[in-house]
Amino acid sequence: MKANELRQKYIDFFTSKGHKQISGASLIPENDPTVLFTTAGMHPLVPYILGADHPAGNRLVDYQKCIRTGDIDAVGDPHHLTFFEMLGNWSLGDYFKDEAIRFSYEFLTDWIKINPDKLSVTVFAGDEEVPRDDLSASVWRELGIPQERIYFLPREDNWWGPAGEVGPCGPDSEMFIDTGRASCGPDCRPGCKCGKYFEIWNDVFMGYRKTPEGTYVQMERKCVDTGMGIERTIAVLQGKKSVYETEVFVPIIQAIQELCGFTYGGDEGKDISFRIIADHVRTSVFILGDQRGVKPSNVGQGYILRRLIRRAVRHGRKLGIEGKFLSGLAETVIGMYSAPYPELLANKEFVLSELGQEEEKFSATLQKGEHEFEKMLPNLQKGNTKVINGRIAFKLYDTYGFPIELTEELAEEHGFTVDTQGFNEAFEKHQEISRAGAEQQFKGGLADHSDLTTALHTATHLLHQSLRKVLGEHVGQKGSNITPERLRFDFTHENPMTPEEIAQVEDMVNSVIERDLPISFETMSLDEAKAQGAIAFFESKYGEQVKVYSVGDFSKEVCGGPHVERTGTMGHFHIQKEQSSSAGVRRIKAVLEK
Helix, strand or coil, X not given: CXXXXXXXXXXXXXXXXXXXXXXXXXXCXXXXXXXXXXXXXXXXXXXXXXXXXXXCCCEEEEEEEEECCCCHHHECECCCCCEEEEEEEEEECCCCHHHHHHHHHHHHHHHCCCCHHHEEEEEECCCCCCCCCHHHHHHHHHHCCCHHHEEEECHHHHEECCCXXXXXXXXXXXXXXECCCCCCCCCCCCCCCCCCEEEEEEEEEEEEEECCCCCEEEEEEEEEEEEEEHHHHHHHHCCCCCHHHCXXXXXXXXXXXXXXXXXXXXXXXXXXXXXXXXXXXXXXXXXXXXXXXXXXXXXXXXXXXXXXXXXXXXHHHHCCCCCCCHHHHHHHHHHHXXXXXXXXXXXXXXXXXXXXXXXXXXXXXXXXXXXXXHHHHHHHHHCCCCEECHHHHHHHXXXXXXCHHHHHHHHHHCCCEECHHHHHHHHHHHHHHHHHHHCCCCCCHHHCCCHHHHHHHHHHHHHHHHHHHHHCCCCCEEEEEECCCCEEEEEECCCCCCHHHHHHHHHHHHHHHHCCCEEEEEEEEHHHHHHCCCECCCCCCCCCEEEEEEXXXXXXXXXXXXXXXXXXXXXXXXXXXXXXXXXXXXXXXXXXXX
């Protein structure tokens, strides 16, 4: 079964079960300071899992673009990816364990024809805080999964959440396919690292709420969140050993073969470079081509994008590819994915242009790194050792973007070696800091629904409309990041704002706050919202329902919420800084003062 077929079958199955298909969200999370990218299908739905009403109802299904950055340096093996597609279905206070498990079993066995004899499942074993999940086990038994293939596993295996310190959480039930590989021993079970069992799906039952006191209480409104990764699932269904052998990577790898003259599968060292280039180009295209696409930079999402592009270029160099080559590979990716993700085609020129520019910049970076190495060389040659300190090698990497492999090449040319252990220690320390910023899970932003966060989120609407009134209707939101302390708002505008423009915008927002306007919302289709003059910077499935928030007679915008009930409760709005974010994009940092 191919990826496109699996994606469509999943949507068809769940719409036949009363689910409404919703549009997948942007890869760039809105108003969430805790993660750089959308990391899972449930990420954009956190506010609704926490209790907000979804405009499409309480049974939902979609496919979602996801990026996880913690494993960038693991990409190159046959399994790791930075970008992946997640299929998901949700029950928001509707059905629970029984129906969710029956849906999963029916889809796996009837719709994608997995042999039930190859299925094993896991359920929560229980502990001193929450009892064993006997209900899920009994449903699996009723469906025909024998007791010996139902595994009761502890919290670290079969429990999700809460997203922060408190909130919804609960046990899950995971489904595995027996690959037929030999068992690694008597303790081998689903979840074992030996590869005998392959996880294909996960049903999360959010029936508990963790309190500030650390106890778990049952919730009246229970939710289900499920997830199935497209790439890994089709690899199993097609009997492939690796996701890179499936149709979502083969065309990219074939294009790389034509560029370098080598054949994938002939040499593991070169195969690593093939996989890194294929994965990183695909991910870069999705970041650049996103409806909130960002450019390469030295901070946040732009830094991750720059890392991906430059790592791909470096491995192209290792394969002997000369000149700029990423744009050609990007066209292959866009051709493969433009049907399910039309935004890639709409943003094609931007994608190709930015990739080309970044390749040129990296070429200059490599020249600068080589120059810095040459400057260091006389002092190195005066020393008593022929080993280049690991901290020096890391400085070349961190400050100038100069890859360790090239430092080693230059060192060898001059009779030196590199203290790679020292480099790795410095690099690992850097990675720990990066992971803490990139992969922290849902501890703030919209997830906490705090009064401060809610007020600041409302303030972004007032700021957005005020900017359009003062600067012009070309202004559009390019990004938003909210903490309980401040808001950060990126918007399209070429020139720095004048002090008079900043004061005018600030006064306009405060005028709306002082008027104590009511905030209301209506549910309608996106076309209806646009017809009413609502601001909306994304497209949706035909007929999909959206929420349109109105701030009195001042602004009307498509948004998921949350918002204050009246503007008079927000406090005094103050712009702290207006600055450049990237070419053609400005950034405002602002606070609400009580």
